[in-house]
Amino acid sequence: MLLALIVALLSLPSSSSSLSPPSSLFGSFPAAAEDAVFAVTRRFNECPLPGKVSCGVGAYRDSQGRPFVLPSVASARAALAALPAGGWTHEYQPIGGPPAFAEAAQGLAFGPLLAGLAPRLGSVQSLSGTGALHLAVSLYAKFSPVGKVLFSDPTWGNHEAMFEAAGLEASTYRYLDPATPTTPSLDFAGLKEDLLSAPEGALVLLQACAHNPTGVDPSPEQWREIAAVCEERKLVPLLDNAYQGFASGCVETDAFAVRLFAERKIPCFVACSFAKNMGLYGERVGVLHVVAEDGEARDNAVSQLKIVARTTYSNPPSFGGRIVEGVLGDAGRREQWEEDLRGMAGRIVQMRERLRDGLERETGSSWKHITDQIGMFSYTGLTKEQVKACEEKGVFMLASGRVSMAGLNDANVDATAKVMADAIKGSSV
Ligand SMILES: Cc1ncc(COP(=O)(O)O)c(C=O)c1O
Incomplete structure (x- = not known):
């Protein structure tokens, strides 16, 4: 009888068994600093x-x-609005986004390399560039036994915050020359030395073009050396491609680093945003590409990325993706877009x-x-x-x-x- 009473008391829900619940649950959370x-x-x-x-x-x-x-985006938007009833619905999109969007985004990032790359290239639509980075970082954090990441000092503020949230051990590689603080320039020797001493299997965040915040990019020759170091040290490049077309005004020129890594068959992530180059900031449209060793590795990675997507936001929004498809998939609009980019x-x-x-x-x-x-x-x-x-x-x-x-x-x-x-x-x- 006494034993039954004790068992009944122990199985009561914890809230009713606690004599002094916290006076304010949310008030006990520490306030975070404003972005x-x-x-x-x-x-x-x-x-x-x-x-x-x-x-x-x-x-x-x-x-x-x-x-x-x-103007290219306005034209794609008008074409969407002019579709007959039922031509554009508000159905859920596939977890990884529609294949037509992925193909258009792959063509933009990899250009002439695409045909050779396709059997080991996978893509998942994302919530803009931040979402693409989040997918890559989450996948790496979940499965890499190394769990370390390097990023440039300085970098975009959200990078470090994201690595910390994923529980990765983060450190920096040198980027700006300390000898010239008032006229910032690249400390390439320092950058290379730090990457050479990075642990094998570490994730390395590299900004593909138009480095934020410095506006200082490696030269093509320096990129070749960076790629060689990544290969030698078996690092895992995460190319943050948030500004393709915005740096030089030409999407092909700005794709140099991304295509270099792909061409050298270095397995890597490429996180792309359409916020800046299409002005689609608030539509949250981007994509994460995985350049894998082979088709099986690609399928494994993409299947896991879809789990990350499903458990965070489930499915990507459709409006921005349809605009991107409408710009990249129509010869006239694509030409107009390239003109728009040159103008900006x-x-x-x-x-x-x-x-x-x-x-x-x-x-x-x-x-x-x-x-x-x-x-x-x-x-x-x-x-x-x-x-x-x-x-x-x-x-x-x-x-x-x-x-x-x-x-x-x-x-x-x-x-x-x-x-x-x-x-x-x-x-x-
Ligand atoms: C370097 C870099 N990466 C990624 C992003 C992500 O931008 P978004 O999520 O708006 O595409 C930004 C935005 O400023 C950025 O500067």
């Missing part, structure tokens, strides 16, 4: 100064500072020249690194204090001194150069 990039946008929106300049978040703006819908990249190059001119005029020293760097960002070399002084005058950038060039236009570039120059002069007195 650094979106915090800059928030402060920009709150700033009352007229003529304020937003160079924080990496989103393209037109010459009037407005968000930009690419060209405007950014012009802004680099204008900012450099303005800074050289205001400071009397060389700002050549601004025009040497490529892609959406410029790593100015400004210190945290100088960045703060700029923000007080209404020019917003990341604390690292990273400027999103897309935030500049004819109307604000000279004033921005003046604010930056004043901040530099102010900190040197």
Whole structure:
């Protein structure tokens, strides 16, 4: 009888057996810091100064500072809207995305290599570039016995956070030359030395083009050496391909590193985003490609990636994917898109020249690194204090001194150069 009572008491649900439940479950969770990039946008929106300049978040703006819908994308959107009833429904998509989307995305990333690569290439549609990275990192974390990852110092802030969330042991490889802090350039010897001493089987995050935040990319020859080191050390490259077409204005040129690894038959991940090169930021459309050793390895990897997808968001959204298919799969729109890309990249190059001119005029020293760097960002070399002084005058950038060039236009570039120059002069007195 007593024994039955004890058993009954022990089997009561824990909430009713606990005498002092926590006063607030959610209140007991520690608050997390606000995301650094979106915090800059928030402060920009709150700033009352007229003529304020937003160079924080990496989103393209037109010459009037407005968000930009690419004409090729607008055309694909109009074609979707014009479909007869039933032509486009809101059904679930396959977990890995539709085959037509995967084929279009593979063609863009691998171009002429695709035919030879197809038997060992697998692709899973993702929630933009971040989602593609998440799929790759989750797969590696789940199955790699090594569990280590290397990334450039510095890198995009979300990389490290993602590695930490996946429980990987993360470390950095050198990227910028410490001898030239105010005119950032690549420390290739340091980078190579660090990759050479990386443990076999480690994941290595490499940004395929338009390195964020520095705008400093390896040369083709340096890429060849990086690929050779990855091969020699049996590293697992994770190529973050978030800016294809945005760096040079040409999707083929910007695909150099991705195609180099594929051509050398180095098993790797390629995480692609259509946020920047199609301006589809909020649609969350991207893809993770797996270049595997053979067809069986590819099938294993893709089957596991689908498990990761299924247990996090289940199925990818369809709208953005349909737009991408509509742009890449139609010869006229594809041509228009390449024109759109040249236009965006060209405007950014012009802004680099204008900012450099303005800074050289205001400071009397060389700002050549601004025009040497490529892609959406410029790593100015400004210190945290100088960045703060700029923000007080209404020019917003990341604390690292990273400027999103897309935030500049004819109307604000000279004033921005003046604010930056004043901040530099102010900190040197
Ligand atoms: C280097 C890099 N990788 C990946 C991403 C992911 O972008 P999204 O998830 O918007 O495609 C970004 C966005 O800024 C980035 O800069």
